[in-house]
Amino acid sequence: MINRRHFLTTVAVGTASAAALAACGTGSGTSAGETGSAENPVTINYTWWGNDDRAERTRKAIALFEEKNPDIKVNGNFTDFAGYWQKRATEAAGGGLPDVMQWDLSYLRDYGQRNQLLDLGTVNINTDAFEKSLLPSGQIRGKTYGIPTSTNAFAVYYDPAKLASLGIAEPDGSWTYKEFNEFLAEVGAKSNGEIFGSTDYTGVWWMFNIWLRQNNIEAFTEDGKLGFTKDDLKKWWNQTAALRGTPAIVSEERVTQLAPKSPFGSNVTATEVTWDNFMAGYLADSGAKELKLAPVPSDDPDNLGLFLKPSMLMVASAKTKFKDAAARFIDFMVNDPEVGQIFKTSRGVPASKTQRDGTTFEGTDKLVVDYEKSIEQYLKDAPEPPIVGFGTLEASFKRVASDLNYGKLTIDGAADAWFKEAEDLIKQNA
């Protein structure tokens, strides 16, 4: 009983304060109506997820924006990724989403399709400098809900110094899954289990998505159903069946212990398969002098299944009172060359050509840009925004794969468990 009371009180207080905060933000400066002036500026709220490094860069960008636009003040606020979505959910329930938000593709449908986000096609944002193949990933049913700030692509990270110390040659371009698995096993064997090959890459949803594309299968159908079968999923999880429990793959116990840091960032593995814009974070975490990027494995050398994904999008709340100010801030964040100089590749490679050309990339930033150039010939269209509830599916994919690595589930059992959750979720949101 007490339990409920505490829980509900927390919820009620949380919602009330979120609503109150939002009211403060959007309430100030309304005397000037929808627009402000230098003497009487409007204040818009902007929120993002990220670490201290990104916070520092964002503050610089905001200061620059306010300098160029004296009629607008930007009130910034940030949290980490996991807490970010829980906060947005409570704010949306209370009708008080911030005016402008950094957004992830995984949650675009959840909020866009439910009329929480502003159709950016109705305001003035310049998208001339964007690749035409990239923009649809921010669009749902003909409406533009998000503008990509930057792109990222999947890659295999490796630490050249670690490979050299083990006497293993660096990867040279393309490799098949068999070759990649042998490489991981070699790292584990030559290091006597001191350094693992990698985390189990079959537990990463996006890598599965890429493998499906290599086999010409789309993950989701146009009407929001699953595009692959249980057998496809079993086949995928079988890829590393022989490696689980060997030094080729870091044990799930270690992964859990190290969380929220990654095993690669903790110098426990020699490679990691993930998004290329994690470079700066990995360098900081691991203290390595240099990290390099190789393309993902594929059994078809002409089809790597790779695509550029918007690493993040800029969106506005459907209820914002300052559409014009919000649009100008988004336009500035995605197009301004000086913003590119501030963020470099920490958000991903700038999506707007104006911003990209105005940014000088050096050192590791150059590595990321060069990697995306090197895979250009293999790139396919960016995926459409995934289905409603995709964030939940992605999380449960990781969780079920983790249970598989713990040996709590067989491959058949894991596939059954995930499909049951996915089908239940799709039915719920239908």
Next chain:
Amino acid sequence: MTQSPTLSRRSSSSASPLPRKSRQRGADARAGYTFLLPWLLGFIALTVGPMISSLYLSFTNYNLFEPPKWIGLDNYTTLFQDERFLQSVGVTVSYVVFGTPLKLAAALAVAMLLNSKRRGQGFYRSAFYAPSLIGASVSIAIVWKAMFGDAGPVDQGLSFFGINLGGWVGNPAMTMPMFILLTVWQFGAPMVIFLAGLKQIPADLYEAASMDGAGPVRKFFNITWPMLSPVIFFNLLMETIHAFQIFASAYIISNGEGGPAGSTLFYTLYLYLRGFSDFRMGYASAMAWLLVIVVGIITLIFFRTSKSWVHYSGDAK
């Protein structure tokens, strides 16, 4: 308490005795409710209101964005086909069943040690009470996670004695013992109540028993236990209800995921994930109400069985 105002008013009033008495009672009640008002308003607005709305939501499909859709008992029936739900019940029940008695045993044992006249007892009492003041905090959960991690102090300490368990945090078999240790360590609150109860037991009972040649074990079971039984009952009830509520430490130690392998997926954590990560508020509300009902039933059972083992002073038994 109301003696003196009643007397003074009676002397100044000249109305007939009967209505005066009831008017008096009415005035007292009004004053009482006035003092109660701040709490009552909070109770209705922040507790009763949300509880009623959550009862309604538990019969709906509600995703926070769209108006709730009435689906009757569907949420309640699907609960029992949800393997994660059943897992969370299992985890929580084993925590309550093992954690609560151990915590109470520790609290009682320490209270008995502290219930003697030695120098510095005040210091020991404060020292043993301290963990329960800070135990529920976020920082302690983080410290706990570090202590039981790979190559943490616990792992190293045990390795010194030749026990190599590795880190507990990542091992699904060891997370429950870790949480039970965390709750046992916070025995301070029930201990203080036990100590107060022990001080109430008349010393002549023990003296008489000693004269009759009773040993410490005999004294414990024939004097301490029955004399302390109302306090034991109170502590057992409170700690059981408290144990069902475990959330913050589980959320922090497992990064809000209930891992590894679902071994820390406590009931309230799963409820929270369902509501705020999966946007299934109706489902979460149904879980919350089921917990209210179950805790209510357990409390009722405790009260029914208490008649056979709880002795209040002045009882014929």
